[in-house]
Amino acid sequence: MTNLSEDRPVPTFRITSARPVDAVPRGRIGYDLSADRLLLHTIQPKGAVDALLSTGVLVPDRSLAEPYFADAYAWMLQRMGKRLATTGDGALWFWAKITRRDLVDFCRRSKGDVLLTCRAPRERVLLSHFGDWHSVLNGRPLVWDQPGESDEDFTTRLDRVFDDFEDRIRAAGSQDLSLPYWPEDLRTEVEQGWKSILEPDNYGRFGSWQATMHELRAEDVMNAVRLES
Structure with a gap:
């Protein structure tokens, strides 16, 4: 984790305010999943942003994680x-590729929070x-489409x-057991398939991508907008 020296100033950033529809600039956002520095968006509550500004680093609050998905988060x-x-020991979540329309929709559901562009x-x-x-x-297993397969055929194969x-x-x-207690062959089978979701080269140009980091640093933040009602 980041430890800021006492004689090193904590990086800061300015927070503006805007309606959700104005918080995301119009036009192409400009995501590039192959870039050395990735463009990311996250919506955080005021308390989290205050912690980022005061300490220079934001780390996950694991108490906020949904217990039902504990196995997925652990993976x-x-x-x-x-x-x-x-x-x-936790993950912060970001959008790494999402349509402007969907990002604005998430902003509309998060009024009072802060949209961070990083x-x-x-x-x-x-x-x-x-x-x-x-x-x-x-x-459950990750099932891929097959070339030329119709939606009906895919659904039939998926069910099978x-x-x-x-x-x-x-x-x-x-x-009735969680993933760590499955037989090793079944656990290995699904986990090997899941690794495919981490590789952008496995997918075409469409679809949304998320990102996880152990921490967000204040110097990562390019823009911060409080979402008005």
Whole structure:
């Protein structure tokens, strides 16, 4: 974690105010998932922004994590520990690629909070595909589309894969157990598939991407806008 020297000034940034529709500049946002410094957005409550301004660093509050998704969060933290240059026991969440319309919609649901626009070095950021992250949240295999496959055929195959997996989970007596207590072959199977969501090269140009970091530093912040009613 970052420790700021007592004789080093804490970086700061100015907070403006705007309606949600005006908080995000119009036009193309300009995300580039291959950049050395990644453009990120996050919406944080006032208390978190105050902590960032006073200490120069914001770290996750693990008490805010949804207990139902503890296994998914633990898997993501393991990946962060293996891939990032930083360390920590929690994750801060960002948008790394999202449409302006969707970002404005999230701002509308977060009035009173602060939209932070940031740039952070790639070595401190783990990217993951937002849509397929739900396979991890649901604790189920990641199933890819096949070339030329219709929506109906994909749905049929998806149901077949899920039904087979559920049968194997039940046969192992693990239907009521969390991921760490599954048989090793089943756990390894799903976790190997989930790793695909961390690689932008596996996807086309469309789709939303999220990012996780162990900490946000005040010097990462480019712009801060308090979201007005």
